[in-house]
Amino acid sequence: DAGITQSPRHKVTETGTPVTLRCHQTENHRYMYWYRQDPGHGLRLIHYSYGVKDTDKGEVSDGYSVSRSKTEDFLLTLESATSSQTSVYFCAISEEAGGPDTQYFGPGTRLTVL
Amino acid sequence: AQSVTQLDSHVSVSEGTPVLLRCNYSSSYSPSLFWYVQHPNKGLQLLLKYTSAATLVKGINGFEAEFKKSETSFHLTKPSAHMSDAAEYFCVVSAPSGGSYIPTFGRGTSLIVHP
Numbered sequence: 001d002a003g004i005t006q007s008p009r010h011k012v013t014e015t016g017t018p019v020t021l022r023c024h025q026t027e028n029h030r031y032m033y034w035y036r037q038d039p040g041h042g043l044r045l046i047h048y049s050y051g052v053k054d055t056d057k058g059e060v061s062d063g064y065s066v067s068r069s070k071t072e073d074f075l076l077t078l079e080s081a082t083s084s085q086t087s088v089y090f091c092a093i094s095e096e097a098g099g100p101d102t103q104y105f106g107p108g109t110r111l112t113v114l
Numbered sequence: 115a116q117s118v119t120q121l122d123s124h125v126s127v128s129e130g131t132p133v134l135l136r137c138n139y140s141s142s143y144s145p146s147l148f149w150y151v152q153h154p155n156k157g158l159q160l161l162l163k164y165t166s167a168a169t170l171v172k173g174i175n176g177f178e179a180e181f182k183k184s185e186t187s188f189h190l191t192k193p194s195a196h197m198s199d200a201a202e203y204f205c206v207v208s209a210p211s212g213g214s215y216i217p218t219f220g221r222g223t224s225l226i227v228h229p
Contacts, residue, residue: 035219040221042204042221042222043219045216048214048216058216090157101215102163103148103150103158105150105157107156107157108156108157
């Protein structure tokens with residue numbers, strides 16, 4: 001299994017509070033991604049990174065920010081959580097070549113915003 | 115632009131019968147196509163991928179998929195379903211966009227296997 005961990009694995013928070021989710025990899029892969037998974041929607045891309053300090057928006061980026069200060073860590077921040085951000089969040093990585101590569105997924109973080 | 119449509123949100127089969135999960139795609143470029151599987155409360159795992167080599171792709175656990183450019187399809191099949199195949203399956207298309215390959219996921223097909 002690819003070395004990808006996500007923390008925390010579960011979190012319950014209240015509307016309006018900031019939340020940061022962490023993705024950590026030990027594979028030295030260039031690309032890292034944050035997705036959210038909601039019933040009936042599959043996985044939707046929030047943000048992705050193609051290198052340290054290089055990030056770009058996905059299709060559902062509103063209300064989220066990311067940072068990547070080290071190759072191995074990719075942080076997802078909800079500045080002010082809302083109930084619509086209740087979801088399961090997955091981090092993924094892909095290989096150095098950056099072509100049509102296989103993605104490897106973390107175990108997910110279940111976030112509940114009350 | 116690219117998109118992917120999984121034609122069935124749920125597929126129900128009996129153990130030992132064939133499985134067919136349907137996927138159609140749209141892409142401005144020659145795409146790479148993937149199928150991933152997600153078992154309950156788990157992350158996603160690659161089943162197989164097509165990257166412009168052989169059009170019939172074999173994956174893990176007896177699954178295979180055929181790339182048909184004329185039909186813009188990439189359907190997933192298995193000759194005989196096992197109970198352990200019950201899971202969510204995602205079809206994914208990936209094509210170049212501004213120098214990067216950003217995957218687009220289908221909405222998923224839930225495979226139900228009856229004893």
